[in-house]
Structure formats: structure tokens, C-alpha cells
Amino acid sequence: MVGPEQVFGKKKFPKLLGKKLDALAVELAKDVSVGDLGGAAKTLTGSEPRQLAVGLLPNRVSRYNTPTRAESVRRVVASSAGGKGKLAIILVADEAEHILAHAVAIGRCFPQYSGKSKAPRGRRVQIFAVDRQGKPLAAPTGTxxxxxxxxxxxxxxxxxxxxxxxxxxxxxxxxxxxxxxxxxxxxxxxxxxxxxxxxxxxxxxxxxxxxxxxxxxxxxxxxxxxxxxxxxxxxxxxxxxxxxxxxxxxxxxxxxxxxxxxxxxxxxxxxxxxxxxxxxxxxxxxxxxxxxxxxxxxxxxxxxxxxxxxxxxxxxxxxxxxxxxxxxxxxxxxxxxxxxxxxxxxxxxxxxxxxxxxxxxxxxxxxxxxxxxxxxxxxxxxxxxxxxxxxxxxxxxxxxxxxxxxxxxxxxxxxxxxxxxxxxxxxxxxxxxxxxxxxxxxxxxxxxxxxxxxxxxxxxxxxxxxxx
The missing domain is CATH 3.40.630.10 (Zn peptidases)
Structure with a gap:
């Protein structure tokens, strides 16, 4: 799950994953150092899904950055989305218009070319976007x-x-x-x-x-x-x-x-x-x-x-x-x-x-x-x-x-x-x-x-x- 740092407060976290996983996500976020460009952490859950990761984005950016925090999205996903099998990424976006930048940033984390003798198998990645209340957001046309x-x-x-x-x-x-x-x-x-x-x-x-x-x-x-x-x-x-x-x-x-x-x-x-x-x-x-x-x-x-x-x-x-x-x-x-x-x-x-x-x-x-x-x-x-x-x-x-x-x-x-x-x-x-x-x-x-x-x-x- 990826969202601004403010979202991961106990009273602000939207109901998304079920009571147990929501609580785990909030607890996991406490150990993340967000810094200037975001931070991430992940843990085994002991059930399904097998792993849970959180990516915290800085609450504010400078005027020459983008409000979408696209580079921070890329960094937290790249650092926490390793592994095999299906991957679901839940984005908490401030505006539906930000989803394009988020999706492009995530796409860059999964390059297509490989010259390795044993090329890695493709991985199914699904992206779900919600607002801060947990309501679904539709991606801009053509994303x-x-x-x-x-x-x-x-x-x-x-x-x-x-x-x-x-x-x-x-x-x-x-x-x-x-x-x-x-x-x-x-x-x-x-x-x-x-x-x-x-x-x-x-x-x-x-x-x-x-x-x-x-x-x-x-x-x-x-x-x-x-x-x-x-x-x-x-x-x-x-x-x-x-x-x-x-x-x-x-x-x-x-x-x-x-x-x-x-x-x-x-x-x-x-x-x-x-x-x-x-x-x-x-x-x-x-x-x-x-x-x-x-x-x-x-x-x-x-x-x-x-x-x-x-x-x-x-x-x-x-x-x-x-x-x-x-x-x-x-x-x-x-x-x-x-x-x-x-x-x-x-x-x-x-x-x-x-x-x-x-x-x-x-x-x-x-x-x-x-x-x-x-x-x-x-x-x-x-x-x-x-x-x-x-x-x-x-x-x-x-x-x-x-x-x-x-x-x-x-x-x-x-x-x-x-x-x-x-x-x-x-x-x-x-x-x-x-x-x-x-x-x-x-x-x-x-x-x-x-x-x-x-x-x-x-x-x-x-x-x-x-x-x-």
C-alpha cells in the first residue's frame, strides 16, 4: 500500500484490507523513516496475502517537484515490491488526476528487457487507486x-x-x-x-x-x-x-x-x-x-x-x-x-x-x-x-x-x-x-x-x- 505519511495514522487510515491487515499496516508504518523522498517497509503476515508492504510518501513537496510525488512512488515501490507471484498495489491518491503519474512511476519498477540466460518470468501487477476515505478512483483516460x-x-x-x-x-x-x-x-x-x-x-x-x-x-x-x-x-x-x-x-x-x-x-x-x-x-x-x-x-x-x-x-x-x-x-x-x-x-x-x-x-x-x-x-x-x-x-x-x-x-x-x-x-x-x-x-x-x-x-x- 502506498500513500502520504498522514494516511497511516491510526484514526486516518482508510478501511481497505480488513481489520487485521489494516492494523498491521499502521503498525508497520511506525518503523518507516520517510525523509525527503519516502520510505518503505514490509513484513510476512502469517496468512494471505503472504507479505504486506507499506510505502510512505512525504506529505509535502517543493514547488519544482510534482504534487503527485511520482519519484517517491517509484522509490518506495522499487524498494518493497521484490519477489515472485501476483502483486496488488493500493494507491491512496489525493486526486484522480495523480493516478497517471503514479502508474507511470510504478511501470518503471518492472523493466521488460532482460539479456539473462534465464530470463525472469513476467509478473502480474494490479493497481487499485482510492482516495483518503478509501473510495475507488478511476484512472484518467488512456493511462x-x-x-x-x-x-x-x-x-x-x-x-x-x-x-x-x-x-x-x-x-x-x-x-x-x-x-x-x-x-x-x-x-x-x-x-x-x-x-x-x-x-x-x-x-x-x-x-x-x-x-x-x-x-x-x-x-x-x-x-x-x-x-x-x-x-x-x-x-x-x-x-x-x-x-x-x-x-x-x-x-x-x-x-x-x-x-x-x-x-x-x-x-x-x-x-x-x-x-x-x-x-x-x-x-x-x-x-x-x-x-x-x-x-x-x-x-x-x-x-x-x-x-x-x-x-x-x-x-x-x-x-x-x-x-x-x-x-x-x-x-x-x-x-x-x-x-x-x-x-x-x-x-x-x-x-x-x-x-x-x-x-x-x-x-x-x-x-x-x-x-x-x-x-x-x-x-x-x-x-x-x-x-x-x-x-x-x-x-x-x-x-x-x-x-x-x-x-x-x-x-x-x-x-x-x-x-x-x-x-x-x-x-x-x-x-x-x-x-x-x-x-x-x-x-x-x-x-x-x-x-x-x-x-x-x-x-x-x-x-x-x-x-x-
Whole structure:
């Protein structure tokens, strides 16, 4: 059972489990140290159910946290829900709207991917939500779809690069989108990228065994045939493994770089939710897929690549590769697909973790209203985001080049690196007039050895809430 600390008082505890177990839960809670992020304890019952666990959430949170206490829910469930057999989780929620964030947090405690020789058997987990009086609460519409998409996206992040490369990622995307109504998928592969002006994705991935590609899926709502609808694009960085290129990462920095497609996994999951929910807007998905491998065909420092925007980029860091892929993706979304609003998601900079930490994605947004909508959506669903300063006039200069339109990496690494990286991507659509929001999720997508599916919920919640 999981709920705020106040719920576990003898006179406040709702009648839920029967007299004996209710009393045991209250007694067990006395030994829990809640602290800042919650605490848990469990015991054998001597009857059925065999075990009883309680998870106590802090009564209050700071204003940059979410009232849902989603991270605390994740922590107490992860620490107390081990074992085998069926698991029932009773959530005491302050509001029915909090159940989405709670369910996503719980879903993250049960990852799907395993490479063990004896893979663990699946476990049935049921979630019941009640208010503080013990009355049942209904989950918000689409909660189960969001949770499944989050878990599927986390599974992609967990897959090793020998199993997930640009080709197999594209196949997985097609598999996950198969059967969705009003969705069309196209794919631009290998040298076709150059023929279509996408020199960034091609340059990053051209020497890998699996060819780079741009996967484009578009969902068109039925009403689009009769009336004009907003067209929103979701662009994801899908670097399935990042060696750093010829600026090779050192030992200790390369391990874990299977996660560098976390942005593509996030937008794939969000797009799937939006199509399943019958989103009122036209939505396009763009997966910029490449492996930043090394070999004789590698792109090199001092090379100049031409991106889809027509802008030329001098390479001064082959480990700043994701922005090259996204530059092509956002330009394709704005110029070829004529999207009016573009969201990007990427594990783009290690500096994001310095800027906003492991639990807040960093948001670089050209539109104040869109920024506010994403922050609010993050608090509703538990995928917290925090704005970076949007100031192109301060950051464009960091990419100055004497031989090309820009370099791909900053001159001064102490000048808002994460914001600068977002600015580089924005450079390729700044003249198109699109509404632009860039989400750097390097920390939240892969905080400790496991993918989280971060980004799926906040992106889908934001877009579902946008005006027609």
C-alpha cells in the first residue's frame, strides 16, 4: 500500500484490507523513516496475502517537484515490491488526476528487457487507486496506453547495440506502430539521405554496418479531410550507439552509450499514444537513426557537412553528433512536412545533468506558452521538465566558423552548453516560423543502468492539451 505519511495514522487510515491487515499496516508504518523522498517497509503476515508492504510518501513537496510525488512512488515501490507471484498495489491518491503519474512511476519498477540466460518470468501487477476515505478512483483516460508505451520505450533503451541498430530500430518502430489507424510510414535510407539533403544523419552514420536512416510516420485525424488542423512534429535523436566518433570517448565514458537513442524512443512512444488516443492534431514522427561508429569512412574533424536546411557545418567535435541528426530532422519537419510546431527529444548533452539534474529534463523553448504547457504537463504526469534560458543572441556566437555557416560544438564549454546545443538545432528552423521546443533528457532517460521511457508521458500530455 502506498500513500502520504498522514494516511497511516491510526484514526486516518482508510478501511481497505480488513481489520487485521489494516492494523498491521499502521503498525508497520511506525518503523518507516520517510525523509525527503519516502520510505518503505514490509513484513510476512502469517496468512494471505503472504507479505504486506507499506510505502510512505512525504506529505509535502517543493514547488519544482510534482504534487503527485511520482519519484517517491517509484522509490518506495522499487524498494518493497521484490519477489515472485501476483502483486496488488493500493494507491491512496489525493486526486484522480495523480493516478497517471503514479502508474507511470510504478511501470518503471518492472523493466521488460532482460539479456539473462534465464530470463525472469513476467509478473502480474494490479493497481487499485482510492482516495483518503478509501473510495475507488478511476484512472484518467488512456493511462494504461501511456504506461505501456513508457515501458516499451524503456525496453528499447535497455537493448544492447548488437540487438538495436538503425535498421532493427526502424523495424521495431514499424512493429510498434503496426495496426494503428490513419498512420503512414516512409523511410529514407543510406545514400538516399544525401540525395534528399540530409547530410547530418548521413555523415554521422555512414561508416556503420547498419545504414543511417530517417523514419517518418504521420498520423492524420479523420477530421483533417474536412477542416484545417494543426500539424505537430516529434523529432527524436536515435543514435543507437555513440563511440564519440574519431573524437573517441575514453574508457568509462563510452559504457552506457546504448542509451543515446532515448530521445527517439521517447517520441516513438508519444506518437503511439497520440495515434491510439485519436489526437485532434495531425502528428508526424521523425526518427533520426544512426550509429556513430568509427572506420575509414568516418566523418572527420574539419569536415564540412551540409544539412537539410542548406546551412553548412564545420565539424569541430565528432562527439557532438546528435545535433547534426536533429538539425536534419527538424528542417525536414518544417520544410518538407510543413509542420507548424516542432518538438525534439534527445539525450543531447552530459551538461543537461549539470543544469537540471537526473529528474528534470531540460527544456529549450522558443515559445513562452509552449514552455509553460510542457512544465505543467510534466507536473501532471511526473516527467518533470525545467526551462533553460532561451537567448539565441547569447548562444549563436558559440558556433562561429570562418569557413562554414557554423561549427557543431561550442567554443566556450562554460557558457550554457545545454542551451547552446538546443540553439544549434533551432538554427536550422529559426527562419521558418515554427513553434519550437527542445527537450534534453540525457539524465532522466537513463539515470542508473536502466532506461525509464522518460519523455513519452510529458510529450503526449502536452500535445493532447494543445488547442486545436
Amino acid at each position: 494504461a496506453k501511456v504506461v505501456q508505451a513508457v515501458r516499451d520505450s524503456a525496453e528499447l533503451v535497455d537493448m544492447p547495440p548488437s540487438e538495436l541498430n538503425p535498421e532493427t530500430f526502424a523495424a521495431k518502430a514499424r512493429e510498434l506502430l503496426d495496426g494503428l489507424k490513419n498512420v503512414e510510414i516512409t523511410e529514407i535510407v543510406g545514400d538516399e539521405l544525401l540525395e534528399n539533403g540530409c547530410g547530418g544523419i548521413h555523415g554521422v552514420g555512414r561508416c556503420a554496418l547498419a545504414a543511417p536512416r530517417l523514419v517518418v510516420a504521420t498520423y492524420t485525424p479523420a477530421r483533417a479531410a474536412e477542416e484545417e488542423v494543426r500539424h505537430i512534429a516529434l523529432v527524436g535523436k536515435g543514435v543507437t550507439y555513440d563511440t564519440g566518433g574519431l573524437h573517441l570517448k575514453p574508457r568509462g565514458a563510452m559504457e552506457g552509450m546504448k542509451c543515446d537513442m532515448g530521445g527517439a524512443a521517447a517520441v516513438l512512444g508519444a506518437f503511439r499514444v497520440l495515434a491510439q488516443r485519436g489526437c485532434a492534431h495531425k502528428v508526424s514522427l521523425l526518427l533520426c537513426l544512426a550509429e556513430n561508429a568509427i572506420g575509414p569512412a568516418s566523418y572527420k574533424p574539419d569536415d564540412i557537412l551540409t544539412l537539410h536546411s542548406g546551412k553548412t557545418v564545420e565539424i569541430n567535435n565528432t562527439d557532438a553528433e546528435g545535433r547534426l541528426c536533429l538539425g536534419d530532422g527538424v528542417s525536414w519537419a518544417a520544410r518538407e512536412l510543413e509542420a507548424d510546431t516542432v518538438f525534439t527529444a534527445a539525450t543531447l548533452t552530459g551538461a543537461q545533468m549539470v543544469s537540471t539534474g537526473l529528474l528534470h529534463g531540460a527544456l529549450y523553448c522558443a515559445d513562452e506558452g509552449l514552455e509553460a504547457a510542457m512544465v505543467a504537463a510534466g507536473k501532471r504526469c511526473g516527467d518533470l521538465v525545467h526551462p533553460l534560458p532561451f537567448a539565441p543572441e547569447f548562444y549563436r556566437q558559440e558556433f562561429s566558423s570562418v569557413v562554414a555557416d557554423m561549427c557543431n560544438s561550442v567554443r566556450n564549454r562554460m557558457n550554457a552548453q545545454s542551451a547552446c546545443a538546443g540553439q544549434f538545432v533551432y538554427n536550422h528552423v529559426a527562419d521558418t516560423g515554427v513553434r519550437f521546443a527542445h527537450l534534453d533528457l540525457a539524465g532522466p532517460a537513463f539515470p542508473k543502468d536502466r532506461g525509464t521511457g522518460f519523455g513519452v508521458a510529458v510529450l503526449s500530455e502536452t500535445i493532447l492539451g494543445l488547442d486545436s
